[in-house]
Each structure stands twice: as structure tokens, then as C-alpha cells.
Amino acid sequence: MGAQLVIAVYRPKEGGEERLRELLAGHVPALRELGLATDRPVVLMKTLDGSTWLEVFEWADEQAAHKAHEDPAVQAIWGPMM
Secondary structure (H helix, E strand, O other), X not given: OOOEEEEEEEOOOOOOHHXXXXXXXXXXXXXXXXXXXXXXXXXXXXXXXXXXXXXXXXXXXXXXXXXXXHOHHHHHHHHHHO
């Protein structure tokens, strides 16, 4: 199987929206540098009430998500997202 489309959902804590935006700006570029995400354009959406963000991107292959969970550079981004 090839690339896999992902829809990630984020709900920033109160006052954390700007920090989340900063993290999201570097998220998929970092994944791409590691060969984990494709060059498919990222779609970033926010709900009308601003409480939820959706990020749509594409993993490079079916193993990419597993590799991302083991990569310290990715964990350095994902940690603050939690």
C-alpha cells in the first residue's frame, strides 16, 4: 500500500491557539524532511467557533506513522501539541 491520507484533530487549551499554530506550521515540513510525509499540500481548517483545528496531510507510506512515533525530532513537536 502507498501513501495514506490523515485527518488530525486538535483542540487547543485556552490561550494556546497561537502556540498550536506555530507548532502546526512546522509539523508537516518536519515530517517531510524525515521522508515521512508526501508533498501533497496541507489543508488546515478551523471550526467556526474556533475550538477545533483539522490538519489534513499524507503519510509517505503505511509505516510512516509508526516511524514518526519512534523519531525524537517528531516527538519534540508532538510533545508540546499534547
